[in-house]
């Protein structure tokens with residue numbers, strides 16, 4: 141008798157996973173609206189600084205690469221948990237947390253650098269739409285990092301169960317999505333300026 | 336019936352004692368995760384807001400009863416129509432649909448709760464938090480005054496320096512979170528928790544319409560939420576999204592708002608369509624006509640709903656091609672809606688019609704909604720819209736669609752399901768008067784407004800001068816609002832009398848109805864179904880009562896019965912009550928105030944409480960207890 145027996149199931153997908161898929165569908169619209177706003181206001185700032193003055197493509201490429209690699213480690217973490225190799229799972233999860241934090245560190249650095257150059261939320265439309273878009277993405281990454289830290293600590297407190305596997309699966313879905321969103325942002329916010 | 340309790344030691348229960356199945360009184364309501372209790376709480380809250388909004392509209396109409404009236408000052412008048420619109424749309428009618436869905440979705444698909452019971456409780460409490468925050472504006476410096484669609488730059492800090500707009504933005508942000516959470520929850524429930532045998536094509540039409548509604552919420556609320564966030568950022572943190580002096584484009588708000596706002600119309604009205612699709616077959620003693628057409632028309636309304644938003648913006652200068660495109664899509668969306676009307680009429684055609692109060696409301700719904708649809712096609716003509724935009728014609732149109740459509744539909748559903756919700760029967764005699772007063776009152780208010788609009792009376796004006804010929808029609812319209820108010824009071828009176836009386840007990844199946852919720856007692860026991868239902872077709876409960884209509888092979892039926900039996904083996908798991916959804920909502924509620932009043936300390940404390948309560952929630956686990964039903968102590 142398991143705690144999860146909710147009676148008959150009419151689909152094969154686990155509830156938390158289905159919930160996450162549905163949430164991500166909705167989250168697409170959140171980011172879609174933010175990116176849409178950014179693109180609508182692109183080139184409409186009345187005063188500088190402008191994107192070309194600030195963006196440092198090599199630097200952002202590195203942070204993008206770090207985030208991509210964290211997704212790779214996320215896959216490893218899930219793989220090891222399924223194989224019940226707890227030590228390797230912890231190591232890989234720790235790696236995701238570190239890489240995610242490095243990405244956030246890059247973002248903090250970038251924000252403070254931009255602010256130093258005169259781009260604040262209040263400066264121009266570019267500042268407003270840029271910070272709210274990338275800030276929302278940063279909050280997503282931060283929530284993911286917190287979530288994984290909680291899962292990692294859990295693995296030290298009590299033995300991991302098949303339910304935790306579902307939770308990690310869900311967290312991984314979320315993480316990959318946040319990663320993909322960043323690829324889009326990197327393309328339509330950063331790279332587009334240099335085409 | 337035996338109950339075995341499971342206690343767990345964990346973070347959550349160490350801090351606050353977790354209520355169990357023995358908990359009674361107010362605590363059991365505050366911590367409940369039962370979909371029936373939450374459904375009733377949604378309905379009670381939404382009816383209270385409905386009543387509030389009705390009183391607000393009576394005040395508005397009283398101000399307009401004669402020319403040059405001074406009953407409400409212009410500022411109060413602005414606040415009043417804003418309160419009325421926001422309350423009706425976000426706090427009354429939409430949560431009413433959610434309330435029906437909460438109570439009925441599990442019962443109609445043969446499940447015992449929603450997929451995520453605590454998330455469901457959170458959805459309710461955050462709705463209450465958002466509504467409370469919104470209404471607290473009255474006592475904290477004045478209500479929002481920019482109308483329910485709060486167009487930029489009316490909402491900018493320079494145009495609107497008080498805190499009213501902040502309450503609108505943050506209140507709706509919070510309530511929207513709850514709406515989204517519940518939508519996701521209901522989708523998972525409908526996909527994963529249908530009883531054995533309930534294929535998608537055997538789902539009751541109400542379930543189909545709720546499912547489509549929830550998908551609409553999923554995609555429509557994010558653009559609105561982002562627009563709210565942008566205005567909050569503008570007002571509290573100095574960003575420039577809607578500051579025209581800095582290049583900000585107020586039109587962007589209109590786009591984001593109406594990309595949400597038009598689907599919102601269907602979010603409000605589709606559950607009412609669903610209710611009507613249950614009421615009419617039950618009182619016509621016929622199956623719903625054109626079931627697949629109903630499903631596909633619902634779906635196409637859902638899809639098309641996202642392709643018509645700019646018909647709210649014909650006068651903003653979309654250009655001839657933009658206007659033409661959105662006019663055409665707006666005509667086209669009338670087709671599936673018309674198909675639904677035909678199917679309801681076809682369902683009644685040749686049926687044994689019983690004119691209960693519920694059925695009267697259903698017929699009233701069809702008539703009124705058709706009228707709203709016809710004026711809808713009229714305002715979709717962009718050249719005509721240029722003339723009647725922002726006039727009383729428009730006010731009449733959308734009240735016919737939303738008030739006459741959604742509200743009369745929900746009233747039909749309310750009279751139909753009230754016995755199931757409460758175990759009591761509302762008085763049919765009083766019901767006739769309630770229907771007559773509301774229907775007559777409604778049409779008396781809004782029918783003259785068509786002509787007022789065509790004569791040129793603009794909406795949202797506090798008063799009008801004598802001599803335009805507006806006087807008589809306004810007087811009639813105002814008198815109508817009093818008639819409707821009397822109807823609402825009579826309904827409230829009858830609900831109170833019914834709930835207090837001891838001899839109005841409802842049987843399990845008072846209407847000889849068709850779907851699963853009528854197969855269990857009224858009100859249902861806490862675990863809903865003693866045994867997992869066996870679904871043998873559309874209208875499965877009807878087929879159980881009248882097996883001659885069954886159309887299923889013996890083999891398939893026995894296979895489904897076997898599945899049902901197997902899933903009963905483990906006993907019935909009831910999820911545990913929890914404090915954390917409420918506490919999470921409280922944290923977000925006060926977090927909202929910290930943004931409105933720039934209180935960083937309060938913000939930090941509430942962020943801490945939020946993170947803590949989310950963790951407590953997660954580590955507390957589902958918990959709960961098991962119910963086992965004795966074989967002989969079960970049904971009957």
Ligand SMILES: [Cu+2]
Pocket residue numbers: 596597600643644646647
């Ligand atoms: Cu519309």
